[in-house]
Structure formats: C-alpha cells, structure tokens
Amino acid sequence: MSKRSSVTLKGLAQELGLSPSTVSRVLNDAAGEESRWASPETSRRILALAHEVGYAKNPYAASLRTARSRLIGVVVPRLQDYVLATIYEGIDEAAAEHGYVAVVANSLDNPDSHEARVRKLMDRRIDGLILGDTPFDGSTLTAIEGEGVPFVLVNRRSPGYPSVTCNDYLGGQLAGEHLAGLGMERIFLLAGKDRMSTSIDRTAGFTERLAEHGIHVPAEHIATGGFDAEAGEEATRRLLDTVGVPDALFAVNDFAAIGALGVLAERGLSVPDDVRIVGYNDTPLASGVGLTTVRSPMHQIGRQGLELLLERMDGKDVESRQLDPELVVRTSA
Amino acid sequence: MSKRSSVTLKGLAQELGLSPSTVSRVLNDAAGEESRWASPETSRRILALAHEVGYAKNPYAASLRTARSRLIGVVVPRLQDYVLATIYEGIDEAAAEHGYVAVVANSLDNPDSHEARVRKLMDRRIDGLILGDTPFDGSTLTAIEGEGVPFVLVNRRSPGYPSVTCNDYLGGQLAGEHLAGLGMERIFLLAGKDRMSTSIDRTAGFTERLAEHGIHVPAEHIATGGFDAEAGEEATRRLLDTVGVPDALFAVNDFAAIGALGVLAERGLSVPDDVRIVGYNDTPLASGVGLTTVRSPMHQIGRQGLELLLERMDGKDVESRQLDPELVVRTSA
DNA sequence: TCGATTGCCACAAACGTTTGTGTAAAGTGA
C-alpha cells in the first residue's frame, strides 16, 4: 500500500507500452474490459496493472481539464442539529453512490456567515449546491442565482425554487387531528422560527385542521423562537406564565418538545395527564421519552435532494417533491 | 457577480499588461500591497483589479502544480451523534481559519466502511486526516500508516498515536467522587462500547475512584453496548431485571443516560429520589432534563485536533493532549 | 476486386496555476 499517489497515468502507459490517451479512455469507460477503446486483451492488461499498483487518478488534473469537480456543496444551519445531520447523511450517501463527494458547511442561519460559506464552496468550484438553510422568502438566494451553479433546496422550501421537503402542512394536520380527537381545546403551539417554511407549513396545517374541528388557537398561545431545547423551555415558561396551563402543546420540533417536557415536569405538571404533548421529526430521543411525534423522512429528504440536484445538473427542469410524514403515537399524547 | 469562475490569472495579467507570474506572486503574498514581488504601485493595481472582477483562483490548477490540496479529511462514526458533530464543527471552524477546508465522512464504526471512506478521502489527495472513530487497540490504523498522509486522532485515543481527547479518566473520577459523596453504594454503570478509550477511561476513572471510597462495582452491575438512547434503555432494562434497583447509575454518555431516565420513569422509579443518575458530555438535552453530567470540551477537542494535525503536517513531532472536563450538577444527582 | 468501414491505437494541445531562472534598469558603496 505504498504511496499509490505517485503513480500517474503516464507512468502506467509507459509501463504498458501504450499512450496515456488509450489508458485514460479505458480507465474511464464504465464498460470495463469491454471498452470500445482498446482490444479486450489490452483493456485487460490496463485494468490489471492499474489495480495492481493501486493507481488512483489525480482529481486535480482531471478537474482542471474537464472543468468539473465532482464535488457538491451542502450548506445547513447546523450540523449539531440531528435533523440536518440526518439529511446530510442521506445526501452524502447518495452522492457517494453517484461518484460525487459532498462538502458541508454550517451557516448558523446567519446571512453573513451563509454568504461567506457559499462563496468558499463556490471557490472550490463545486458542481452543484444543496441548501438546507433557506428562509421562506428566499432572501439568501439572490446572490447565488447569478453564479450559474445549479442548486436545490432541502428541508425548507421557498416558492419558485426546486426543493425536497417533508409535507409539513400534512404533518401539522396530523398533529392537529390527533389532538382534536383527544378532545383538547386549550392548545399551545411552539412554532419555531417564523421565517422558515418548516414552521410556517406545520403551523398552518395544524391550526387549520383544528379550525375544521371548531378549535381556535389564539395568537397569545403561539410562541415563536428557535428549534432547540432551550428555545422550547423558554417559550413554554413564557406561555405558562402568561396564559396558564393548557390541555395540550404542539411543538414543531422534537427538541423544543423535550424542552417543554422538562419545564412541565419542573412545574409539577404531569404528561400526559395534565398536559399532552406532540413533537415533530421523531428523533431517537423522542422514543426515549415517550414523545408522540410526527415522523419526517429526513434521510430520504437528503437522498432525494441529491437526486433532484443531479437532474438539474443534467439540465432537466424538475419540480419540487414533498415527502409524506406519519404520526407516531407514544405516551405523551 | 457574474461568473467570476471564468476569469483566470492569465486574463488578469493580460488586462494589466503583466506576466502571469508576477500576478501570481503578488496575489499569493500575504504581505499584500507591500509584496516584495512588484512595485507598490503595481501591487496595488493587481489587487484592485482582482478584487474588482472577483477573481478566484482555480484550486485545481493550483493543487496540480503544488501537489497540495488544502483539504483535510475527517472521519467520524456518525455525524448524527451530537458529540461528534460538535467536534467536527470545531475542526471545521479552525480549518477555515487556517485556509483549509474540511471534508467529513461517516464510518458507522464499521471497519469496511471505515476503510472505504478513508480510501475515498485519500483519493481526493487530502493533505491530512483526522480520525474520530479509532478503537483503543488502533486496529483501523495500520493501513493508513503506510500511505504517508499525516493524521491525528480525536475524541478516542489509542496508545502510541497523537490524539486530543477529553481527560476521560478524570471525568470518570469526577462522577465517582460525586456519587460517593452522596453516599451511594449500589451503583450501575452503562459503560458504552468496550473497545473505545472513551468507555475504557471513563469506566476506569469511575470505578477506581469509587474503590478509593471503599465502594465496589461488581461486573454484573456493568453493561456495555452503544452510546445512544436506545442502547441506554436496553442496558438499563436488563440490569433492572437481573439485579434489581440501584442507588445510582452512571452512563458514560448523556444519550444513554436519557434512555435510562426513560426506563426508570416507565418503571415508576423517581429520579433522584429512588435512583440518582449522572451522564457524560453535557449535551443540550442534559440541561433540558436536569441531568447531572460531566461536561467535556467537545468544540475545543475539534479545534485542537486540527491544530495538532497542522503541527504534524509541519513535520514537528507532537504529543497528545488531554482536555479537562468538569462536573455540572443538576437535579438528577 | 476495390472502396468504405471499423478496430485499435498514438499525437499533441489544452486546462490554470506555480516557480526556477533570466535580465534589464536602478540603486549602492567605495
């Protein structure tokens, strides 16, 4: 396994008494030994030697020549977030299957940081870009459009751009239906960041479905903020302090729901007896704490995001995809 | 912002009436306008035009020439794991500061997958490698050594290799001391994966400190398994079923601790009244559920890991670093 | 039988940098 990085195409060709061009064509032909670029015998010799010495093509030379990097960039708010990490895993997995490698960057949902990260990826000459941090209004997208790099959105959608997301409106409806079915009336809603489609759609689906059951969620019962446990705690505390104890609470994110769980326990309120809770995403911890939640196909969102991007890179025009979530009922509601 | 990818060094030079060599030297000189490669006036013109047209060097041409990619590879068991995601954030952040970009891959703690991922990174001609998935016996390292790519370990150590880790032995001691101080005697230990230094060291520190207090943790009170919530649940259930209810439980990972929390609740056991629990890492959820835990400097481990790698890449010989954890006491113990 | 096709391969240019070397002009010291 010695320094295979030092053996070049030219070296191989010399060793074989062939020209680099022939070796290159055979090695790049998916047909392998049946390559139409050389005789079967020659093809076999090329493949054999390449394998024997562990030849690995220099991707920089290739990219320089072809002007394609086989790199795809991914930007997410934070990799620490289980949801995005899982989506990224899906992207990475699918990218590998297609011979691409994914490079990821955190934008922290901060426009300046986003801009800097995207620029850095562009400088690396990525062939395509997957954005996981786009607000509903698409405001971070204008600069990217001019660059000529194909991109798609994942997790969060923005009208007019191709994206693959969970059908969050449906997810919200599922949660609403469940709580309505349980006879809940006074309901809190931890709505997450109000500029993101995940929040907007889940909230809309939830409240509208409840409305169909004659249940109204007043504005003072809705708290916006973040998607993490801390934000969930804060929001719950605030709601509890200002409007008292509800029948139930829907958090558009499991982590926020778990934060709420903690605060409720701290106040001596029992779940589900005093308050019922439903979360969103079905992260592993949800099952640990018995949280009823809406399962979103995170891994699939990533995989399909990559595939959608590939199609766009092929010049096809594509349309957005919405993947259906399902409700998983546990002990919290 | 139009297609800055199309403006080349040669183009710049032509525009300026200079040779590409001069432009290249000035642009690469950290001294900026005071570059010793051209007159101040010329330097200024170069920088100005480069900025104006948004010139971005083609990294492939540069890498081809220099045989350095300014890419560093990172392999972790799973990015879904909050701990590793945070370490990676630290690596990524530090890498960016030093002009490198980090590329991450998941090995899933599977040797075959590990091998494949490392190879793929090597094929990309990374300048250095950071491994976050190395077992204590270093068995995954042998193939890498021959490749001539400098590497360091993070999070998990292995004797004889440079690494930056949490001082896990100390962390175990902290937990042991705390529980001993509380008068606990019958203690369960969720030890994680038994081939990893994180498990080994935390377990050793914990049991040895308890031993100093005259407390013995018998083998039947120790469960090995994984680091996640599910593994924590399983292990706890098993221990509860076979040896009854303990005074306290130490999990070498917060997620396992949270899993334990769930099972205890499910059995009607109260925390901390019936059973006290301490976890490890201080992940955000820990504060949400009031978990007493050992805080490990994850982000710092990542940052210092990158810096250690840089030193190794400089040819210096380096020694491993251990960062001190601290106990954070909440309501669970 | 002859012209056309096909199979198999080599030549050489190009991708955009970096860097060793060369060279005039300007500056320096004695």
Next chain:
DNA sequence: TCACTTTACACAAACGTTTGTGGCAATCGA
C-alpha cells in the same frame, strides 16, 4: 567612477489529466 547588489519584472516549463484528430491495418460489402 566602477563593480556590486537590489528591484521589478518576464519567460517558460511543469503538474497529470482529457479529448479532438489522425493514421494504419484488418475487415466488410457488393
């Protein structure tokens, strides 16, 4: 003043691929 160093650049080769073009022999069709 002269020998010298320094300043400020230019020239050109090289990094390792990919790919358009071209050529020669064998095969084919009629």
